[in-house]
Amino acid sequence: xxxxxxxxxxxxxxxxxxxxxxxxxxxxxxxxxxxxxxxxxxxxxxxxxxxxxxxxxxxxxxxxxxxxxxxxxxxxx
Numbered sequence: 335x336x337x338x339x340x341x342x343x344x345x346x347x348x349x350x351x352x353x354x355x356x357x358x359x360x361x362x363x364x365x366x367x368x369x370x371x372x373x374x375x376x377x378x379x380x381x382x383x384x385x386x387x388x389x390x391x392x393x394x395x396x397x398x399x400x401x402x403x404x405x406x407x408x409x410x411x
Contacts, residue, residue, distance in 0.1 A: 349393055357384075358384070364376070
């Protein structure tokens with residue numbers, strides 16, 4: 335295990351609540367937009383439940399992005 339792996343894991347765990355809530359908000363708003371074409375809206379509770387598994391891959395992408403920004407700021411890239 336390299337020295338950067340624990341940092342990426344900690345960053346992943348730190349960012350997950352924010353990423354998961356952003357996914358839930360976007361799902362809920364998408365459900366509201368669906369009403370314009372006649373579909374039913376997604377209730378907020380369902381959006382919160384769905385954000386748990388959907389937030390994992392999104393959080394991986396966000397963690398990689400933030401890690402790249404940190405590397406750039408520290409002059410490693």
